[in-house]
Amino acid sequence: MSIRNLDKLLNPASVAVAGASDRPGSVGTTVWQQLLGAGFAGPVYAINRHHEQLNGQPVYARAEDLPSAPDLAVICTPPDSVAGLITEFGRRGTRAAIVMTAGLTSAQRSAMLEAARPWLLRVLGPNCLGLMSPHLRLNASFAHTDALAGEIAFISQSGALVTAMLDWAKSREIGFSHLVSLGEHADVDFGDLLDHLASDAGTRAILLYIESIEAPRKFISAARAAARNKPVIVVKAGRAGHGVQAAASHTRAMAASDVVFDAAIRRAGMLRVDRLQELFTAAATLAHLRDSAGSVLTIMTNGGGAGVLAADAAALAKVPMHGLDDAMLARLDAKLPATWSRANPIDIIGDAPIQRYVDTLQALIDDPDSGTILFMHAPTAIVRSEDIATACAPLAGAARHRMMACWLGGDSVIRARETFNAAGLADYETPEEAVQACAMLASYRHNQALLEQVPSASEGPPPRLADARRVIDRALAEGREMLDETEAKAVLQAYGVPVVETRAVGLEAAEVLAAAAAIGYPLALKLRSPDIVHKSDCGAVALDLADEASLLRARLAMLAQVSGAMPAARLTGFSVQSMASRPHASELIIGASVDPMFGPIVLFGEGGTAVEVLADRAIGLPPLNRVLAGDMVARTRVARRLAGYRDHAPARLDAISDVLIAVGQMAADLPELAELDINPLWADEEGVLALDARIRLDARGPAGMAHFAILPYPAKLAETVDWRGEALLLRPIRPEDGPAHKAFVCKLEVEDLRLRFFSSRRELPASQQARLVQIDYAREMAFIAMRSEVDGSSTVLGVVRAVTDPDNEAAEFAIIVRSDLKGLGLGRILMDKLLRFLAAQGTRKLECDVLRENEPMLRLARHLGMEQVASLSGGGALHFRKLLHP
Incomplete structure (x- = not known):
């Protein structure tokens, strides 16, 4: 994974077009004209051996002839010329290129990458439509139209879908921070762009159209990092692909690749939609509604039928409707006729004058518990729709981040829709589309919540x-x-x-x-x-x-x-x-297999002999914990039976979760584990019992930690060290450490909190607490020092952590020890552990920011041989650096 020089690709200060021309219909002509026509402010150079001038600008024969090195080169020349041009541009100082050329052979593609490697020159393509960065007025593409500037990034493997998105978005005045056509993604891929856009201040949400993933661990790591910062919405081709035709286990037969892709998207905190239209809907929703919009829906309408359609759609999509309390009923009773619905949907009756719309909308906006408000209107001959829109737009616009509009009809509501659009409101063609947008936000919130929940620890001894x-x-x-x-x-x-x-x-x-x-x-x-x-x-x-x-x-x-x-x-x-007898037990299946793309997966569902016919299953990517395992159970139909009914007591969900966790651990520890079925697994109020099991081996080792899409807990890094005559356990942090880590933070002195977190708040937000213990071991590490107490519990005494950039070029570290243990050498023990780990990982340099008044940390930095290289935040903090590898 790498983000090197991606700023030159997406935010260049100058651009050169190799193959710029005036030949009608050619890619070089189109790109050159669009680059000039978009109004890009920086220098734009044309390269073509057969021209001296284009559009009044000089044309250069070679890259070395250019007056300065362009940040970005756009290559629109025949396949056999691409590698040579990459070499020329790299030698000249260019660090990014878009290769629009199609038809490169495998050998030409390899030569292109080899030519780019010595210069760390990043290549987008080949065979791509190009890219747009509208805030720079950069249109380095052969798309048919420009894009509006906005805060949504769209990355697509299909150039045709980029143009379709452009048309659709422009008609709705939705803008973009970047639009990128990946083409064959020989170099720059989804993982690289997700890493870059995750920290791009100009991008608030990321949309992806995916056909295939070649580096799943890289993609998942980048996606998890990006999704923690901003919404990431995915549509993937191939949902209806063929499943596995024959398998030695039920798990393998039911774990079709598309279902596994769903699990990967969910695990990364992203949201998947099924169709391109839904991606467009997601784009509109993200452009207008914030993810802070309410988790419940309130509908106001002038037509009962339209309200019923919306309510039915909400029920099918499992979007909860807000229940009107007595205070709201009384307020609306005072403003609405006696025949109003007195329920949600709020039917204000078809003869409603303008003031009735205004009063109802104001009441809902004043009540934060009403959540997301869907404003629906069907045209009548009593009041013009545009007059209603003019009166309501100021109110709705002030609350636009929790407002949705649905103007039913065609020509008669065009101006009303335009008025609401001008006020920044999300607009939907049908009630069902609006409700679908609510469901998307709810699914996104759910996936995000899984990233923030801290699981309890599993019970039982370690595996033998x-x-x-x-x-x-x-x-x-x-x-x-x-x-x-x-x-x-x-x-x-x-x-x-x-x-x-x-x-x-x-x-x-x-x-x-x-x-x-x-x-x-x-x-x-x-x-x-x-x-x-x-x-x-x-x-x-x-x-x-x-x-x-x-x-x-x-x-x-x-x-x-x-x-x-x-x-x-x-x-x-x-x-x-x-022949065990547990008459109230439910028959379940828990299994494992290996997906060709994402590696080992775990399955849960209803078991028995008809398991494949029932197809009641959920897939998860290991490693799992009790939160993730519980979510897998909750996604199945059998979960309702496990919750208990009539004289059947609820089953022990923690015991089921622990079996799921154990199966995931088997896939990590036992590389030869190709397929596993536990079917049936009985589950009831007593716990679980496996009645039958099937395991298929593969000597090639398709499982194991090396094939996990998400790197499992690196238990081998744990070690016991001596500290002042006392044995301490140094080990990587894990999600189950949440309570112990929270207790550790709560016992720190306020001044130590300020020096470590640059904040003196003793109670960290739950999301931050979760982020501290739920780490991606592929690109970050935290070691905790733990002491065993006489009562058998363990206490956290100190923590050191490092986050590396996607290139593993630099790691930023932070360390804190318990306030009453400072100055006793614990910090140096933790730092020694971290430095050994980073050196083994090949990380090139170590960095940290230290407040000027943090004397103990300044002494530690100097003891480690770190060099002060800069002052930050107006001189309030110092930046230190240490080279680990030359």
Whole structure:
């Protein structure tokens, strides 16, 4: 990932066009004319060996002939010339290029990138439409029209969708900070642009049209960082793509790639929409409504039917409607006729004069609990729509960040719509579209809330990795891909998953009877075979066997049925299993598989033999915690049953969450884990119990931490150190440390808080607290020093953290120790840990900002050999730097 020189691409001070021409219809002519016509203020140079002048400006034969090095080069020349031009521009000092040329061969594409590499020259394209930065009046594209300036960035893999977005937005007076066509994204990609735009003050929201992702971990890291700062909305092509046709597990069969993409978007805190029209709707919503708009909806309308349509749409989209309280009812009773609806939607009746609109709207705006207000109007012959708009626009405009408008009709409401648009109000063609926009905001808020919630810690001992490895290594040594049921359950037990008692025996009746006697009746009998994946499909399972006679009959019938149906199947024995009885338990499935793009994934849903038919499932990207696991459960239909009903007590959701977390940990610890099913997993008020399990191995190791889209917790970095004769645990911070970290911050002295956070607030906002413990290990690190107390608890004594830039060029660090422990060497221990980590990561330099009066920190910086390089904030803070690698 890299943001190097992207400022030269998106905010250039000068531009050169290689291939500028006056030949009608050529890309070079179009780009040159549009660059000049947009009014870009900086120097614009033309390069073409066959011209001396274009539009009264000199034309240069080569980049080296230019009077100065352009920040940005736009290349519109044949494929065989691209690499040479990149070399010329790089040598001249240019650091960004847009390659609009299409048809580059693989060799020409590689030559282009090799030519750019020595100069760190960034390449957008090839085969792209170009880009626009309207605030600079920069149109370096061959789009058919300019864009209005605004605060929304749009990045698209499709040039056609850029032009479609331009047309649509211009008709609604929606502006953009940047529009970028990625083309083949040989160099600059979604991750790079997300990283750059996340800190771009001129961009308030980011829209993405995605067809494919080549670097998923880079994309997810960049998306998580960007989505914490501003809304990121995604539409992706390929939702209806074909799923996996055949798989060894139900999990693999149900985890289609598009469902996994949904999970990735949700995990990153972004919002996905299904269609291009919804992306346009999202653009309009983000351009007008702030994400602070209310989470409930209040509808005012002059037509009952329109109100019912909007309310129905809200119910289907699960957008909550605001309930009118007694005070609001009384206020509206005083202004509206007796026949008004006295409910939400607020029907002010079709004969409403202008004042009735004004009074109703004022009442709703005055009540912050009314949330988002949808103003709806159908034209009548009683009052002109434009007169209503003129009267209401000042009120609505003052509250525009929580206002939506829907003027129903065509020509008769055009001027009314224009009046509201001029007041900065979001406008929608239909009630359903307006409600859909509310639902989008609600989904976005939900995804953001997941980023801010601090989970509780899972219960139970750490996994017995050595026990699981023995089972897997034995199977691999024997050349087996599938574990039998007892082996799979042994792996689950090693990770703390409760399993029903099961014994593996041979095919002989005596062995089956001996196992049954040891376990006790009633029993389940299952035939073991490496060639049988789904046992119930071929009669290889018998349940509720009450005695020896029924057990022996089941054994014989099973052997006969399977031998007849699958004569080539290798039969290795039976599994004899206790027939557990938990009559109120729900049957669930929890599983894991490996997605080709995003790596290991975890599945949850309703289990049983019809699991694929029911298709009630949610997908999550590990690593998981209790908050994320609980959200997966909540997204399924079976969640309502788990909440309890009639005489069924609620199931223990924490126990279900802990199994999901454990399965995610297995995918991290066991690289050979290709597919896993726990089906059924019983869940009730007592907890969970795994009745059956299936594990498929792959010796190539498709799982493991290296293939995670989100880097898991790096437990291997934990170490115990001696501090003044006391053992301290130094380890990376994790989300479950939220309560302990909050307690640590609350005990700091006010002055220490001010010196560390540049603020003396003792209670940090919940979002900031969450941000301190929920970190992206791919680009930041925080180590905590913990002491074990006599009561078994642990106390945080100090924290050091570093955030690296996307290029891993520089890391900014901060450190704080408990106020009563300053000056005792703990800070140096923490800094030594951090420096060793950064050196191993290849980070080039370490930086920090220190208030002038923070003497202990100044001493530490100098002890570390850091050099003061600048003063910040008008001299209030000093900036220090230390080179870690030359």
